[in-house]
Amino acid sequence: MSGFDPLTQPHCQGQAFASSYWAATCPLGTPNPSLDKPLQVDIAVIGGGFTGLLTAYHLATTHHQSVALFEANQVGFGASARNAGFVLPSTGRLGYAQLAKKYGLDVSKSIYQEYNNAVALVREHINGNHIDCNVQASGYLKVAHNQQAFSLLKAQSEFLTATMGSKSHQLLSRQQLTETYMHNQQGFGALRFDNAFGVHPLKLLLGYKALAQQAGVQLYENSLVTRHQNPNGNHQLEVNGHKVSANKVVIAANAYAQRQFSPLTQGRYLPILSSIIVTEPLSDEQLAANGLITEQVVMDTRQLKYYYRRLPDNRILFGGRGAVFGHDQDNAKYQYNLRSALNDCFPKLDVKVDYFWSGYIAAALDDLPHIYSENNTGYVLGYCGSGVAFSAQASIRLAEKLMGLKVPNLPIYTKPLPKFPMPRLRRVGQLAYYQYAQLMDKFA
Numbered sequence: 367m368s369g370f371d372p373l374t375q376p377h378c379q380g381q382a383f384a385s386s387y388w389a390a391t392c393p394l395g396t397p398n399p400s401l402d403k404p405l406q407v408d409i410a411v412i413g414g415g416f417t418g419l420l421t422a423y424h425l426a427t428t429h430h431q432s433v434a435l436f437e438a439n440q441v442g443f444g445a446s447a448r449n450a451g452f453v454l455p456s457t458g459r460l461g462y463a464q465l466a467k468k469y470g471l472d473v474s475k476s477i478y479q480e481y482n483n484a485v486a487l488v489r490e491h492i493n494g495n496h497i498d499c500n501v502q503a504s505g506y507l508k509v510a511h512n513q514q515a516f517s518l519l520k521a522q523s524e525f526l527t528a529t530m531g532s533k534s535h536q537l538l539s540r541q542q543l544t545e546t547y548m549h550n551q552q553g554f555g556a557l558r559f560d561n562a563f564g565v566h567p568l569k570l571l572l573g574y575k576a577l578a579q580q581a582g583v584q585l586y587e588n589s590l591v592t593r594h595q596n597p598n599g600n601h602q603l604e605v606n607g608h609k610v611s612a613n614k615v616v617i618a619a620n621a622y623a624q625r626q627f628s629p630l631t632q633g634r635y636l637p638i639l640s641s642i643i644v645t646e647p648l649s650d651e652q653l654a655a656n657g658l659i660t661e662q663v664v665m666d667t668r669q670l671k672y673y674y675r676r677l678p679d680n681r682i683l684f685g686g687r688g689a690v691f692g693h694d695q696d697n698a699k700y701q702y703n704l705r706s707a708l709n710d711c712f713p714k715l716d717v718k719v720d721y722f723w724s725g726y727i728a729a730a731l732d733d734l735p736h737i738y739s740e741n742n743t744g745y746v747l748g749y750c751g752s753g754v755a756f757s758a759q760a761s762i763r764l765a766e767k768l769m770g771l772k773v774p775n776l777p778i779y780t781k782p783l784p785k786f787p788m789p790r791l792r793r794v795g796q797l798a799y800y801q802y803a804q805l806m807d808k809f810a
């Protein structure tokens with residue numbers, strides 16, 4: 367159990383690995399040695415999640431750089447092995463119509479390409495490298511939680527067809543949803559996307575770890591980077607009391623970074639807890655009685671979304687917002703809240719919960735991820751809870767940026783994360799937003 371909060375505690379090293387279903391069903395293996403001597407490399411990568419591992423991999427392979435990666439704990443400690451394993455053609459929180467309104471249609475179309483490419487890249491990594499990560503049937507159901515939300519999904523579907531040229535989504539009526547996918551009491555129809563799928567995220571991550579190591583990346587675990595300085599253009603890190611010199615640095619520490627680690631990222635994201643329960647396996651009779659037909663990944667249209675899926679062993683994974691403050695994250699009430707929400711969807715479901723855990727996502731003020739570099743230091747931050755797929759594309763773009771190559775001229779690649787106006791009050795803002803969102807979800 368862990369009450370870790372990146373906004374109040376000095377660093378994440380030494381915290382327990384999340385007691386997730388993923389960790390219980392996949393051995394972590396022996397950690398790589400920690401750094402025990404000074405080091406000089408072309409590029410130092412901070413953080414061993416999807417972003418750090420894939421960025422290191424691309425820098426070592428495509429760009430022929432010598433790369434060292436430092437992970438404060440064991441690879442998978444962060445969000446990458448705590449998530450729901452949804453590989454989605456989206457990230458951040460803005461839909462394509464919102465993007466078009468804010469940045470214009472061409473930008474929205476290019477971002478659509480980037481997000482969809484990310485899903486294809488994950489498949490390529492899995493298939494091309496035989497990563498055995500329990501890939502499930504394709505499909506993502508965005509389920510309308512009320513009639514008004516269904517009207518919005520209808521408009522979204524029309525926008526995708528007419529404006530984005532999408533042929534890979536379908537609008538499903540309530541009846542179609544019920545007959546083919548699930549008898550969800552809270553489902554008023556859905557928008558279904560063809561290309562998304564579910565994976566075992568820890569197995570995928572360990573596949574990426576192997577890829578990075580095969581590419582020659584020096585990977586050090588239990589190696590907390592405590593300092594990053596940049597005197598005279600040469601980057602110096604302090605890791606386990608040893609000096610690491612590098613020409614360039616990648617910050618891939620996500621919401622688990624120290625609060626004041628870098629002026630580039632400080633005060634520019636909000637670590638938010640998301641929690642997950644996994645039930646005991648359901649019998650065929652229980653699945654039939656509750657109309658749980660599909661194993662495609664599901665998310666609803668609430669402001670405070672619930673996400674769920676049937677796992678290969680017929681357990682139900684169900685996630686949603688967690689505590690506001692880190693010290694409260696293991697409180698049984700959050701498990702109870704998720705359990706109640708699951709039963710609101712499937713009232714006849716009478717099963718035991720076997721696993722409950724939480725993890726941090728990094729929310730951005732403008733609801734978009736940013737892949738940015740300055741003075742040979744680059745970061746990816748602000749996936750807003752959807753980085754499993756997009757890390758595959760973001761890592762390519764970050765590597766290109768660091769190597770001085772041209773990347774598409776999109777706000778996600780050219781603009782830094784916007785600063786929160788009063789960073790110290792981020793939790794207060796979060797509390798206020800939760801109040802507002804709960805009202806919207808109930809009455810709007």
Ligand SMILES: Cc1cc2nc3c(=O)[nH]c(=O)nc-3n(C[C@H](O)[C@H](O)[C@H](O)COP(=O)(O)OP(=O)(O)OC[C@H]3O[C@@H](n4cnc5c(N)ncnc54)[C@H](O)[C@@H]3O)c2cc1C
Pocket residue numbers: 378412413414415416417418436437438439440441442443444445446447448449450451452453454589590591592618619620621622623624640641642685724725726727749750751752753754755756757
């Ligand atoms: C409960 C939950 C459910 C989610 N579900 C989904 C989902 O279904 N689909 C989806 O697309 N996204 C999901 N996400 C989001 C997704 O997991 C993240 O966007 C993604 O994993 C981010 O990967 P990352 O590599 O950037 O960061 P992380 O995986 O968080 O890795 C950062 C790493 O940096 C290390 N670190 C931090 N500071 C230092 C330091 N100073 N020195 C060395 N190492 C350091 C940490 O130990 C950590 O391991 C979910 C997130 C959560 C929490």
